Amino acid sequence: MLTGFLGSGKTTLLNRLLADGVNTAVVINEFGEMPIDQDLLASQDLPLTVLSGGCLCCKVKGALAPTLKNLWMAWDQAKDKPFERMIIETSGVASPEPILDTLLRERWLAGRYHLQHVITTLAIPSAAAQLDSFAEARAQVAWADTLLLTHADLSNADQHAALETRLQVLAPATPRQTATAGDFRTASLLTKEGPSLRRVPAGDPLPAHSFRSISLHLERAPPWQHLQTILHELLACHPQDLLRVKGVVYLAEQAEPMVIQAAGAQLYPPVPLVSRAADDGRGRLVFIVNGDPTALAKDLSSAFGLLLNPNAIKLH
Numbered sequence: 001m002l003t004g005f006l007g008s009g010k011t012t013l014l015n016r017l018l019a020d021g022v023n024t025a026v027v028i029n030e031f032g033e034m035p036i037d038q039d040l041l042a043s044q045d046l047p048l049t050v051l052s053g054g055c056l057c058c059k060v061k062g063a064l065a066p067t068l069k070n071l072w073m074a075w076d077q078a079k080d081k082p083f084e085r086m087i088i089e090t091s092g093v094a095s096p097e098p099i100l101d102t103l104l105r106e107r108w109l110a111g112r113y114h115l116q117h118v119i120t121t122l123a124i125p126s127a128a129a130q131l132d133s134f135a136e137a138r139a140q141v142a143w144a145d146t147l148l149l150t151h152a153d154l155s156n157a158d159q160h161a162a163l164e165t166r167l168q169v170l171a172p173a174t175p176r177q178t179a180t181a182g183d184f185r186t187a188s189l190l191t192k193e194g195p196s197l198r199r200v201p202a203g204d205p206l207p208a209h210s211f212r213s214i215s216l217h218l219e220r221a222p223p224w225q226h227l228q229t230i231l232h233e234l235l236a237c238h239p240q241d242l243l244r245v246k247g248v249v250y251l252a253e254q255a256e257p258m259v260i261q262a263a264g265a266q267l268y269p270p271v272p273l274v275s276r277a278a279d280d281g282r283g284r285l286v287f288i289v290n291g292d293p294t295a296l297a298k299d300l301s302s303a304f305g306l307l308l309n310p311n312a313i314k315l316h
């Protein structure tokens, strides 16, 4: 299971893990109503289930057991086994407990699947602040078998030290690895076994999330400079509430669709999309917000203006 806060590098790690050629079934959980992650997978030719529009720990928790049962049935009945392992990528705001509760306590599943390893990604520049602010981020660290510290190339010594101080308190004994620019040593991650006896979650109901998502479709292709300016301004105006931007858009100067990503204050350069699961020729952007999303929705509407259809902005 891969977990870790918004934008910390789960999908990047997933792509690295999938590159080893082992047949893998993937279950991706996305908080946003409009899923993006499946388009970001380098390999599209695998058993893939996307559970979107909420977290596996709450809104879509009920979908996990049936999904895993269906995948197991397909595996069991196939002559040529379609996969040898499964990777579950949780949403960035999911608490791992209810997911582990399903995996470890559901008798049918626990008798057929073995939970090998829980990996939690933490982006060094932003993780200490996220751990201070969000119980979900602390739970992701608490349940990890391995902590993978990412974005080392964008971090400085102070950020590293601040995170180390927090981890010494939250998970002093959990092994850690550091990665630079997505250069994960995946072979050593995959051969690791989790604990032979696992702590079983208490199963208590969790407090409700404070997170919401906004999704929109772009009807026109903006030049990158225009889109970049809009996104920079939105990130600057909403430093506390706008946690993540993710999407696939068409740009005026580019034939192929481009992947757009921002996490915290960091806007990443757009990357051409290699292949796309479903292509309707329209750009899609998802914004994950902490707290009331109405102020951001208003700003999105005026910032994107003519690029949008009326009623194109959806709050969830």
Ligand SMILES: Nc1nc2c(ncn2[C@@H]2O[C@H](COP(=O)(O)OP(=O)(O)OP(=O)(O)O)[C@@H](O)[C@H]2O)c(=O)[nH]1
Pocket (backbone or CB within 6 Å): 004, 005, 006, 007, 008, 009, 010, 011, 012, 013, 037, 091, 092, 093, 121, 150, 151, 152, 153, 154, 179, 180, 181, 182, 183, 244, 246, 261, 263, 268
């Ligand atoms: N510079 C740098 N960028 C990275 C690193 N790891 C990931 N990224 C970039 O960070 C952005 C977010 O990475 P993802 O792998 O999509 O993060 P995620 O945890 O899957 O995000 P969510 O699923 O939305 O929570 C992408 O633009 C990645 O290319 C890293 O170590 N260094």
